[in-house]
Amino acid sequence: MIDRLACLFFGVFVVTPAFAQSTPLPSWHDGPTRDNIINFVERVTTPGHPDFVPENERIATFDNDGTLWCEFPVVQLAFVSASLQQMLPNHPEWKEDVAVQAVLDNNLDYFLKNGEQELARMLALTHSGMTREEFRERVGEFFRAAKHPKYNVAVTQTAYQPMLELLNYLRSKGFQTWICTGGGAEFVRVISENTYGIPAQQVIGSIGGWKFENRDGKSVLVKTPELLLKNDKEDKPVGIAIQTGGTPIFACGNVRSGGDIAMLEMARNNSRPNFQLLIHHDDEEREIAYGEKDNASLEAAKEQGWQVVSMKNDWKTIFPFQKEASNDR
Amino acid sequence: MIDRLACLFFGVFVVTPAFAQSTPLPSWHDGPTRDNIINFVERVTTPGHPDFVPENERIATFDNDGTLWCEFPVVQLAFVSASLQQMLPNHPEWKEDVAVQAVLDNNLDYFLKNGEQELARMLALTHSGMTREEFRERVGEFFRAAKHPKYNVAVTQTAYQPMLELLNYLRSKGFQTWICTGGGAEFVRVISENTYGIPAQQVIGSIGGWKFENRDGKSVLVKTPELLLKNDKEDKPVGIAIQTGGTPIFACGNVRSGGDIAMLEMARNNSRPNFQLLIHHDDEEREIAYGEKDNASLEAAKEQGWQVVSMKNDWKTIFPFQKEASNDR
Numbered sequence: 001m002i003d004r005l006a007c008l009f010f011g012v013f014v015v016t017p018a019f020a021q022s023t024p025l026p027s028w029h030d031g032p033t034r035d036n037i038i039n040f041v042e043r044v045t046t047p048g049h050p051d052f053v054p055e056n057e058r059i060a061t062f063d064n065d066g067t068l069w070c071e072f073p074v075v076q077l078a079f080v081s082a083s084l085q086q087m088l089p090n091h092p093e094w095k096e097d098v099a100v101q102a103v104l105d106n107n108l109d110y111f112l113k114n115g116e117q118e119l120a121r122m123l124a125l126t127h128s129g130m131t132r133e134e135f136r137e138r139v140g141e142f143f144r145a146a147k148h149p150k151y152n153v154a155v156t157q158t159a160y161q162p163m164l165e166l167l168n169y170l171r172s173k174g175f176q177t178w179i180c181t182g183g184g185a186e187f188v189r190v191i192s193e194n195t196y197g198i199p200a201q202q203v204i205g206s207i208g209g210w211k212f213e214n215r216d217g218k219s220v221l222v223k224t225p226e227l228l229l230k231n232d233k234e235d236k237p238v239g240i241a242i243q244t245g246g247t248p249i250f251a252c253g254n255v256r257s258g259g260d261i262a263m264l265e266m267a268r269n270n271s272r273p274n275f276q277l278l279i280h281h282d283d284e285e286r287e288i289a290y291g292e293k294d295n296a297s298l299e300a301a302k303e304q305g306w307q308v309v310s311m312k313n314d315w316k317t318i319f320p321f322q323k324e325a326s327n328d329r
Numbered sequence: 330m331i332d333r334l335a336c337l338f339f340g341v342f343v344v345t346p347a348f349a350q351s352t353p354l355p356s357w358h359d360g361p362t363r364d365n366i367i368n369f370v371e372r373v374t375t376p377g378h379p380d381f382v383p384e385n386e387r388i389a390t391f392d393n394d395g396t397l398w399c400e401f402p403v404v405q406l407a408f409v410s411a412s413l414q415q416m417l418p419n420h421p422e423w424k425e426d427v428a429v430q431a432v433l434d435n436n437l438d439y440f441l442k443n444g445e446q447e448l449a450r451m452l453a454l455t456h457s458g459m460t461r462e463e464f465r466e467r468v469g470e471f472f473r474a475a476k477h478p479k480y481n482v483a484v485t486q487t488a489y490q491p492m493l494e495l496l497n498y499l500r501s502k503g504f505q506t507w508i509c510t511g512g513g514a515e516f517v518r519v520i521s522e523n524t525y526g527i528p529a530q531q532v533i534g535s536i537g538g539w540k541f542e543n544r545d546g547k548s549v550l551v552k553t554p555e556l557l558l559k560n561d562k563e564d565k566p567v568g569i570a571i572q573t574g575g576t577p578i579f580a581c582g583n584v585r586s587g588g589d590i591a592m593l594e595m596a597r598n599n600s601r602p603n604f605q606l607l608i609h610h611d612d613e614e615r616e617i618a619y620g621e622k623d624n625a626s627l628e629a630a631k632e633q634g635w636q637v638v639s640m641k642n643d644w645k646t647i648f649p650f651q652k653e654a655s656n657d658r
Contacts, residue, residue: 056528132570189574198386200574201530212566212591219594221570228557228571237541241461241550242557243572245518245529262541265548 024169027162027317034314036307037166040275044249050118051273053249054173054212060250061204061240061263062167064181064188067254067279068196070158070319072288073149076183079142081106092212100125124225126185127208131220139190153321156195161317166252167196175250178241181203182232182259185224204239206231236263247272254279258296268304276306286322334413353498356491356646363643365636366495369604373578375500380602382578385505389579390533390569390592391496393510393517396583396608397525399487399648401617402478405512408471410435429454453554456513456537456631459519460549468519482650485524490646495581496525504579509569510534511561511588515552533568535560565592576601582610597633612641615651 028034033303043051044058051123065071077284082105094100099118102110111119127135146155167177179198183187185205192198209226212219231239240248240263251267253260255278264276278301281290301308317323357363372380373387394400410432413423423429428447431439440448456464475484496506508527510517514534521527538555541548560568569577569592580596582589584607593605607630610619621627630637638644646652 021403094547185571185574201572207571210567210570212563212595219566219591219598221566221595237548237550238539241539242514242536243530245514245532262548266541266550269548 017035022164025162025165027165027315027323029314029316031314033309034309037275037277040250040273041170041173041175044273053272057246057249057272058170058173058175059178059244060170060175061161061178061180061244061248061252061267063253063260063263064179064183064205066256066281067252068159068167068179069156070148070151070160070164070287071254071256072290075155076147076187077103078146078155079187080122080126082142082146083138084122087126097143120227123184127187128223128225131215131222132186132210133220135186135223136190139187143191146228151319151321153319156191157321158319159195160315161320161323162315163252164196164320167198171197176201176202176244178204178240178244178248180231180236180251182206182230182236184208185231201243202276204231204236204243207239207290232259234262236260237266240266249274250277251275252277252279253297255281255292255297256290258292258294261297261300264300264306265304268306276304277309278306279309279311282310283315283318285289285312286318287311354491354494356494356652358643360454360643362636362638365430366604366606369579369602370499370502371506373602376449382601385576386500386571386573386575386601387499387504388507388577389499389504390507390509390573390577390581390596391492392582392589392592393508393534394612395585396495396581396589397487397488397492397508398485399477399480400583400585401619404475404484405516407475407484408516409451409455411471411475412467413451416455417470441550449556452513456516457552457554460544460551461515461539464515464552465519468516472520472539474507480648480650482648483589485520486650487648488524489644490649490652491644493525493649494582496527498578500526505531505573506621507531507533507569507573507577509560509565509580509592511559511565513537514560524551530572533560533565533572536568561588563591566595568597578603579606580604581606581608582626584610584621584626586621587623590626590629593629593635597635605630605633606638607635608638608640611639612644612647614641615647616640 024038025034041118042145043049044053064069065074082104084100088094099110100124103122143156147153148155148158151158170177177198179188179202183205185203185207188205189200189203192200192203207228208316209228211222211224213222229235229239247270248267249270249272251264253264264278267274267276278297280289283289298308311318353367354363358653372378373382375381391397394403413429413432417423428439428451432451472485475486476482477484480487499506506527507532508521512534514532514536517534518529518532521529521532536557538553538557540551540553542551558564558568576599577596578599578601580593582593593607596603596605607626610617611617627637640647
């Protein structure tokens with residue numbers, strides 16, 4: 001009884017931030033990857049250290065698909081498919097549309113053969129013509145219903161536990177955490193705050209066109225099929241420049257398409273101390289193992305000294321819902 | 330002596346925020362304009378009030394030229410002129426270029442006659458081909474040298490004192506203050522923090538193209554002549570959507586070209602409580618008096634219930650450097 005009271009009493013003095021600081025990144029295995037991240041963050045946030053970077057320049061940018069959450073199946077394409085399905089009854093003409101049918105049949109081969117133009121057309125069909133509010137409502141509805149086919153959890157639950165910890169850790173050290181995705185900014189903004197703690201204004205993504213027009217006596221923003229910026233590869237630094245007005249000192253992407261190489265190079269060329277993290281999907285058992293056709297991301301990592309994350313060896317846990325299982329490892 | 334000690338002692342308890350709150354907007358005359366601003370801000374920031382708006386939705390957007398600082402002469406055009414002058418020795422071919430000569434001769438008529446295309450060409454000549462760092466350096470150099478022709482002070486000194494107070498007041502109440510200018514975002518970002526306390530990432534403006542390319546073995550962003558977004562009129566809401574991901578509850582523009590009507594309408598159509606402020610330049614003595622050809626801004630203000638600011642009657646002081654003189658008024 002005295003013990004319990006003492007515990008309650010002294011419990012008041014357990015200061016959460018200090019506790020949190022003493023164990024950052026708990027889902028990362030001890031080892032050089034975790035050490036190098038923490039070492040960098042400590043250096044740039046310690047006043048008086050030669051590598052100190054002022055808070056307003058502590059910009060960290062993260063790719064989304066394959067970096068912050070599972071990229072198979074591609075979430076935004078699942079939304080395209082769900083939307084086409086939903087819109088089909090009002091568009092009898094789509095019965096003759098080979099591309100629409102290919103989406104509905106999950107026929108990826110069609111798009112691999114017919115290139116990006118057909119895919120862009122499917123994106124336009126499902127991402128334009130409606131107001132911002134209507135679009136967001138539809139995306140929200142999709143996320144409330146969609147389950148990951150392998151894990152049978154909500155898609156937003158496939159955010160990687162170690163990355164959620166990294167985002168929190170960086171923010172606790174005065175970093176701004178930004179998403180820099182090849183996907184649509186408007187699409188990701190619907191779930192960025194609740195999933196990652198990242199506000200809409202810190203989501204950089206592909207930018208669709210808008211028209212400000214009068215509908216039913218009210219001025220509203222309507223999405224157009226135009227594409228102002230495809231925020232991928234060499235255009236990721238462009239998206240970052242447009243929205244942040246700055247240059248990241250910390251950038252994180254993943255191996256698959258080479259889509260993040262330019263973003264990591266941008267951070268690498270920052271005149272401030274900087275850090276690059278490249279996620280390698282090598283955990284066949286707990287996630288999916290895949291590489292990159294030309295191996296360009298891993299080669300750039302070797303050449304430029306980026307830190308490579310082995311999901312298999314560096315992460316104790318992959319997904320929040322696997323947390324308990326992983327404690328047994 | 331005892332009094333002095335008491336004063337020093339009790340002085341410790343004078344809490345600055347409370348003091349600041351008791352006298353917001355000191356350069357605004359008492360009256361309905363100032364009252365309505367303060368009344369709105371109090372309503373949306375008082376927890377439990379039916380008009381309360383959570384902090385992350387307290388977005389305030391401000392036009393720059395003619396709203397935050399003096400717009401005659403147009404600052405960015407002065408930069409174009411200064412740049413052409415500086416670049417001239419390396420471009421002998423410009424001697425035959427009528428538009429370049431018109432800029433150098435301050436011949437506005439030429440551009441009024443030959444439309445926006447020629448002006449866009451002059452902007453491209455002076456705003457592209459260089460890296461981001463080179464551009465920023467040149468803009469910084471311009472601002473260090475440029476004096477306002479009428480007031481003979483640095484251009485950044487022509488920021489309006491009452492608006493500087495309004496920006497500070499809103500920020501003290503948990504608002505995010507954003508610039509939404511028709512000018513180039515990259516141009517205004519160079520001076521936004523020091524002049525207005527607005528960080529680069531909260532500057533929305535016209536967006537020029539960029540190319541991420543290798544120069545001298547280093548990957549850098551190079552400005553291209555492309556124009557991704559002209560952030561004016563109906564495209565101001567587009568720029569706001571792209572960068573904030575939200576909708577302002579407070580928007581402020583000025584009478585001259587109708588360039589801010591759409592931005593104020595966007596705020597007016599926010600489902601949250603909202604406020605619109607329209608600056609009218611009617612002070613011939615202390616600034617410059619001018620209206621708008623078709624009077625559209627003032628008519629929209631009447632129709633939609635925007636608050637109109639009379640610089641003559643609502644502002645005790647116009648510029649910081651006139652502060653002392655105005656105390657005598």
